[in-house]
Amino acid sequence: MVRYIANKFFYMLVSLFILISATFFLMKAIPGDPFTSEKKVPDQIRERLYEQYGFDKPVYQQYLKYLGDVVQGDFGISMKKINREVSDIITGSFAPSLKLGLVAIVVAVIIGVSFGVLAALYHRRLLDNITMVLAVLGIAVPSFVIATLLQYVFASKLHWLPTMGFKGPLYYFLPVAALSAQPIAFIARLTRSSMLEVLHADYIKTAKAKGLNWIAILFRHVIRNGIMPVVTYLGPMTANIVTGSVVIEQIFGIGGIGKQFVDAISGRDYPVIMGITIFYGVLLMIARFITDIAYVFVDPRIKLSKGKEG
Amino acid sequence: MEPILQVKDLHVSFQVKGGEVKAVRGMNFEVGKGETVAIVGESGSGKSVTAQTIMRLIPSPPSIIRQGEILFQGQDMLKKTNKEMEAVRGKDIGMIFQDPMTSLNPTIKVGKQITEVLIKHQKMTAAQAKREGIEMLKLVGIKNAEARFNQYPHEFSGGMRQRVMIAIALACRPSLLIADEPTTALDVTIQAQIMDVMKEMQQRLGTSIILITHDLGVVAGMCDRVIVMYAGEVVETGTKWEIFKNPQHPYTKGLLRSMPRLDQKKGEPLIPIIGTPPDLIKPPIGCPFAARCEHAMKICEQIDPSATVFSDSHSARCWDLHPMAREGGQPS
Numbered sequence: 001m002v003r004y005i006a007n008k009f010f011y012m013l014v015s016l017f018i019l020i021s022a023t024f025f026l027m028k029a030i031p032g033d034p035f036t037s038e039k040k041v042p043d044q045i046r047e048r049l050y051e052q053y054g055f056d057k058p059v060y061q062q063y064l065k066y067l068g069d070v071v072q073g074d075f076g077i078s079m080k081k082i083n084r085e086v087s088d089i090i091t092g093s094f095a096p097s098l099k100l101g102l103v104a105i106v107v108a109v110i111i112g113v114s115f116g117v118l119a120a121l122y123h124r125r126l127l128d129n130i131t132m133v134l135a136v137l138g139i140a141v142p143s144f145v146i147a148t149l150l151q152y153v154f155a156s157k158l159h160w161l162p163t164m165g166f167k168g169p170l171y172y173f174l175p176v177a178a179l180s181a182q183p184i185a186f187i188a189r190l191t192r193s194s195m196l197e198v199l200h201a202d203y204i205k206t207a208k209a210k211g212l213n214w215i216a217i218l219f220r221h222v223i224r225n226g227i228m229p230v231v232t233y234l235g236p237m238t239a240n241i242v243t244g245s246v247v248i249e250q251i252f253g254i255g256g257i258g259k260q261f262v263d264a265i266s267g268r269d270y271p272v273i274m275g276i277t278i279f280y281g282v283l284l285m286i287a288r289f290i291t292d293i294a295y296v297f298v299d300p301r302i303k304l305s306k307g308k309e310g
Numbered sequence: 311m312e313p314i315l316q317v318k319d320l321h322v323s324f325q326v327k328g329g330e331v332k333a334v335r336g337m338n339f340e341v342g343k344g345e346t347v348a349i350v351g352e353s354g355s356g357k358s359v360t361a362q363t364i365m366r367l368i369p370s371p372p373s374i375i376r377q378g379e380i381l382f383q384g385q386d387m388l389k390k391t392n393k394e395m396e397a398v399r400g401k402d403i404g405m406i407f408q409d410p411m412t413s414l415n416p417t418i419k420v421g422k423q424i425t426e427v428l429i430k431h432q433k434m435t436a437a438q439a440k441r442e443g444i445e446m447l448k449l450v451g452i453k454n455a456e457a458r459f460n461q462y463p464h465e466f467s468g469g470m471r472q473r474v475m476i477a478i479a480l481a482c483r484p485s486l487l488i489a490d491e492p493t494t495a496l497d498v499t500i501q502a503q504i505m506d507v508m509k510e511m512q513q514r515l516g517t518s519i520i521l522i523t524h525d526l527g528v529v530a531g532m533c534d535r536v537i538v539m540y541a542g543e544v545v546e547t548g549t550k551w552e553i554f555k556n557p558q559h560p561y562t563k564g565l566l567r568s569m570p571r572l573d574q575k576k577g578e579p580l581i582p583i584i585g586t587p588p589d590l591i592k593p594p595i596g597c598p599f600a601a602r603c604e605h606a607m608k609i610c611e612q613i614d615p616s617a618t619v620f621s622d623s624h625s626a627r628c629w630d631l632h633p634m635a636r637e638g639g640q641p642s
Contacts, residue, residue, distance in 0.1 A: 299417060
C-alpha cells in the first residue's frame with residue numbers, strides 16, 4: 001500500500017511537470033502579452049514593465065525561473081489585479097467552486113444511480129425508455145446549452161429561481177443542474193447496464209434461493225455490485241464537473257475559480273493562468289488517486305500492489 | 311416411503327418470439343424422505359426447469375406454469391404467494407447451482423453469505439449465526455473454517471466454493487436439497503469430493519436430495535432412484551439398479567451406450583444417439599423420441615405412449631414395451 005502510494009505520487013509529480021511545461025510554452029507561443037490590450041502605454045513604460053516581469057529575457061529563462069519559483073511554492077503575483085498573489089486569488093475564489101462542485105458530484109451520483117437502478121428494474125418498460133432517452137439527451141447536449149435553457153425557463157419565464165449570482169440555497173439549483181446533467185446521464189447509463197448484468201448473475205439466483213426478499217437482494221447483492229463501474233467513473237466525472245464549472249460559473253456569474261480562470265485567460269494574466277492550471281491539475285490527479293483507492297474498498301478482488309497476492 | 315415431494319402433471323412453458331416453448335410437458339414424480347432421486351437427460355430436456363419450478367425460481371414472465379401441482383410436505387407450492395415462498399426457500403428447500411465460480415456474490419465475505427440465510431430463517435443473532443456458520447463450514451470439510459469465514463469467494467477454489475454453496479443450502483437443515491448439476495463445472499477428482507460431502511451431509515441431516523445431472527457416473531454413485539427425462543417428459547423411471555442393469559426405453563439404453571466405459575478398448579468409438587431433440591415450440595404429437603429411435607413404428611409418430619409398468623418402481627413410456635407390442639413377439 002505504502003509503495004503503491006509512493007509510486008503514484010512520483011507519477012503525479014511527473015505529470016505535473018509535463019503539465020506545467022506544456023502550458024507555459026503554449027501560453028508563451030500565443031502572440032501578444034498582458035499589456036497588449038492597454039493601448040496608450042508609452043514604449044518606455046512598456047519596456048519597464050517587460051523588464052519588471054522578465055519578458056525581455058528568452059523564454060527558456062523565464063520558464064526556468066518560473067519552475068524555480070513554483071518549487072518554492074511561489075506562484076507569483078497577478079499582472080492584472082494589483083498586488084494580489086495568485087495563491088490568494090485561488091484560495092479566495094475556491095470556496096464557491098468547491099461548494100458548487102461537491103453538490104454537483106453528490107447530486108450526480110445519487111440521481112444518476114437511482115435512475116440507473118430504476119431503469120434496470122423496469123427494463124424495456126416505459127420508465128426505462130424515458131430514462132434512457134433523457135440520458136442520451138443529457139450526454140449529447142452541452143452543459144452551456146442546458147444552462148441557458150434552464151435560465152430561460154426557470155428564471156426568466158417562470159421566475160422560480162434567480163438567474164445569476166451565488167447568494168444562498170436557491171442559487172444552487174440551476175448551476176448544479178446544468179453542471180450535473182451530463183454526469184447524471186452518464187452514471188444512469190453505466191448503472192443501468194451493469195445492474196442488468198448483475199440482475200442476471202448466478203449469485204442473484206442464489207440469493208433468491210436463500211429466501212431473501214427482493215429489497216434485501218436489491219440492496220445487499222445487486223446495487224453494490226452494480227455501482228462498481230460508477231466508482232471508476234468518479235475520477236473522469238470530477239474532471240468533467242471541474243472543467244464544466246469554468247463555463248457554468250461564467251454563465252451564472254458565480255465568482256468562483258472557473259470564472260477567475262476565464263478572466264485570466266482573456267486578460268493574458270500569465271501567473272494566474274499557470275497557477276489555476278496547476279491547481280486544476282493537482283485536483284484531478286487527487287480525484288483519480290481517490291478513485292483508485294476507493295475501488296479497493298468496493299471490490300475486494302482488487303489489490304493495489306501489483307504481483308502476487310499478499 | 312413417505313413422499314416429501316410430489317410433482318403431479320406439471321406443465322411449464324416459456325414465451326418466446328416464435329411462440330411458446332413447452333419445456334416441461336406433464337412431469338410426474340415423487341421424492342421420499344431421505345431419498346436421493348436423480349433427474350437425468352440431455353440439455354434442454356426440462357430438468358433444470360422442473361427443479362427451479364419447485365423452488366419457483368424461474369421468473370414469470372417469460373415462464374408460465376400451465377398446469378399441475380407441486381406438493382411439498384402436503385402444500386401446493388404453486389398456490390403460494392411470493393412472500394410464502396420466501397419462507398420456504400433456503401429454509402425447507404435448499405438449492406445448489408451448477409457453477410460455483412459465479413454462484414457466490416464476489417463482493418461479500420463467504421461467512422456473511424452463510425449467516426445471511428441463518429439470520430433470515432432461524433432468527434439468529436449475528437453472533438449465533440457466525441458460530442453456526444463456522445460449524446457449517448467445518449461440516450462441509452473446509453479446513454481452517456474460522457479464517458475462511460472472513461474471506462471472499464475469489465480466495466476459494468472451485469471445489470471449495472461448491473462446498474460453501476452446500477453449506478449455505480443446508481445451513482437451515484432443509485428437508486429437501488435440490489442440486490442442479492452441482493459437479494458439472496468441476497474437475498473429476500473434485501466432483502467425487504463434492505458428491506462425498508453431499509452424501510455425508512445427507513446421512514447426517516436426513517435430507518432428501520433431487521440431483522439433476524447428465525452425468526450417469528454421478529447417478530450411479532449417489533442415487534436411489536433415477537428419472538430419465540426427454541423433451542420435457544419422463545420417459546423412464548426406476549431404481550438405480552433397474553435403470554443401469556435393465557434399461558427399457560430406447561433413449562435410456564442410448565444414454566448408457568453413449569457413456570465411456572473403463573473396459574472399453576482403446577480407439578473404440580462411443581455410440582452416440584443420432585439426431586437432435588425435437589423443437590419444443592411444436593412438440594411432436596407422438597413419442598418425442600420417435601424421430602431418433604431405431605425401433606420407431608408408425609404408431610410412435612401418431613400417439614404418445616403411456617407408461618408400461620415393470621415393477622413398483624420401474625416404468626417406461628415406449629410403444630415397443632407396450633404389452634400388445636410384446637404379443638407380436640418382437641423383443642427389443
